[in-house]
Amino acid sequence: MSLIHRYQSNGYNIVLDINSGCIHLVDLVTYEVLPCMENELSTEEIVERLKDRFSPEEIRTSVSECEKLKEEGMLFTRDIYESAIDEFSKNSRPVVKALCLHIAHDCNLACRYCFAEEGEYHGRRALMSFEVGKKALDFLIANSGSRRNLEVDFFGGEPLMNWQVVKDLVKYGREQEKLHNKKFRFTLTTNGVLLDDEVMEFCNREMSNVVLSVDGRKEVHDYMRPFRKGAGSYDLIMPKFQKFAESRNQDNYYVRGTFTHHNLDFSKDVLHLADLGFKQISVEPVVAPDEEEYAIRKEDIPQILDEYDALAKDMIKREKEGKGFNFFHFMIDLTGGPCVYKRLSGCGSGTEYLAVTPWGDFYPCHQFVGEEEFLMGNVDEGITRPQIREEFKGCNVYTKDDCKDCFARFYCSGGCAANAYHFQKDVKGSYEIGCELQRKRVECAIMIKAALAE
CATH class of the missing domain: 1.10.10 (Arc Repressor Mutant, subunit A)
Structure with missing residues (x-):
């Protein structure tokens, strides 16, 4: 090794x-x-x-x-920590610190790559009731141990289709903070169709972070993120997203896109968003089965790696010209060394982080929702299948064979369990394309730091 x-x-x-x-x-x-x-x-x-x-x-x-x-x-x-993994796994008591509330299993767009099937997640359209959401927050408080800071992401589908319940749950959470010595960090992911001044004002007051879904250039975005009748959504959402980002002082948000086989020149989409004034940008590779026409294939990898190199060089140039921006996948903390806790615990899905459906079922994360073999329990009964939690507790860089010789293992914490399961039918497996791209991103992040330190 x-x-x-x-x-x-x-x-x-x-x-x-x-x-x-x-x-x-x-x-x-x-x-x-x-x-x-x-x-x-x-x-x-x-x-x-x-x-x-x-x-x-x-x-x-x-x-x-x-x-x-x-x-x-x-x-x-x-590595002085590998020998400690068995003891850590055996003695660590899961503490839930974050929930992804599927506030709406419905959507007003028909994105081609959506793993949520226009919000349905292998099931039915539904909106979460205030009562279910309230029970979810109560569960989080009760299962968070002595941890004070808790995170709740309003997710979908499209959360703004159930906006009143979002507001009611934030209010309820704020009331509970004082009673239980907790602090909620609320976040929201939206496609922007229903975004208006009232939503922006509320989010700027209550949401620690917002994720604004946009894929980049107009032709790319409109092809992949149309309305159900086929019309593009770029012209509607973009002015609102620009206004929203400015209202948050270009901080505590992301414009978040997905690139596919159709736009392997995705660095142009990143730079397009930067040219529109956005300072917090994330454009990430689609994860899809090979049979999908938009899926990234092995033969696409060389071009993608070149795109990351080109983007890194452009970011250095812009930073030196005073026009810099953050790119999520190059934002790696290189100052304190790899995080020991993340080495041992992985991403936390299924243990520290759970997804909640509109009717109150628990899954390890949003990408497992609707797959019944990963149904962990519900807001009324709590965790009824702790064996699933134990399985995810064992997901880390020391239990994944493909991680053992990978130089980037301590920066990705073993990668995404959902991607591993969907491609290898094993949460302790790996997603080969994702691993190759992750290694390149780590290399680029280090190079950028080196260049800007001169």
């Missing part, structure tokens, strides 16, 4: 010490010396191997400097 990952990007020789998270920008001598050291060659053996390219003095100096970094715990570090 490799302890370092090295790569070249945009003129930089970059080395990641996988287990500590330390990042090194090195000269070409050190770039070539490091794999020799990892293979435990002696200094003289390294000199002999590289003498045709570098002088013996350069090589010995490089080895000496790398040895110092190794002694300081910044290079070739070992």
Whole structure:
């Protein structure tokens, strides 16, 4: 198992010490010396191997400097947490800290790639009642232990189709905060069709974050996100989204898009959104079965990787010109090393995070809703199938075979369990295309930090 990952990007020789998270920008001598050291060659053996390219003095100096970094715990570090995973899994008591409330299993758009089937989720159209939502919040409070900060996402379908219940549940949550010493962080995801001044005003007062669904350029968006009768939605939503983002001072929101096989040049969609003034942007790859005409295929990967490189370079240029923006998939915290807790607990679906249907059923996350084998319980009875929770408790980088030799494993926490299940029928599996793209995004994020630190 490799302890370092090295790569070249945009003129930089970059080395990641996988287990500590330390990042090194090195000269070409050190770039070539490091794999020799990892293979435990002696200094003289390294000199002999590289003498045709570098002088013996350069090589010995490089080895000496790398040895110092190794002694300081910044290079070739070992993973001290892997041995703790069994004890952690056995002794950790699940604490629920977040709910995804499916406030509306209905939608006023007919997006081609929607995993929610226009909001129906393999089932029926329905709106969540205030009573069901209230019980869900009560469940969250009761099962959150001593944790004070709790998160609730209003999701769909389209949440604004059940707007009064959203407002009523926020009011109820605020009342409960004082009684139980809790603090709710409410968020909302919307397609913008029903967005108006009253909604914006309420969200700016009560919602910690809003996700605004838009795919980028008009032709891309209108093709993938039409109304049910076929008309595009771009012209209706875009002015409202621009107004909303400005009203939030270009913070605490995302314009969130999906790219597909039809727009593999998605960097143009990201830059289109940036040119419209948006500062918080997320455009993510569609996850779909191969038989779907819009699905991303293995042969698409080289172009997608090139797009990430092009986007990263453009972001550096714009940042230096004072026109920078955030791109969600390049926003990786590289300062404190990989998060220990995320190493051991994964993404938290099925344990810390649950999705709630309009009629009050619990699922591990929104992407499992409607798949009965993952029905965990309901708001009246609580968790009735704890074995599902135990299964998800074991989803982490140490239990997934495909993660063991992946340099990016501590940044994605093992990836998405739903994607793994849908492609390998195993929540401890992986989604190969997603993994390749994730590795590239980590590389780009590191390179951007390096370039902007100069």
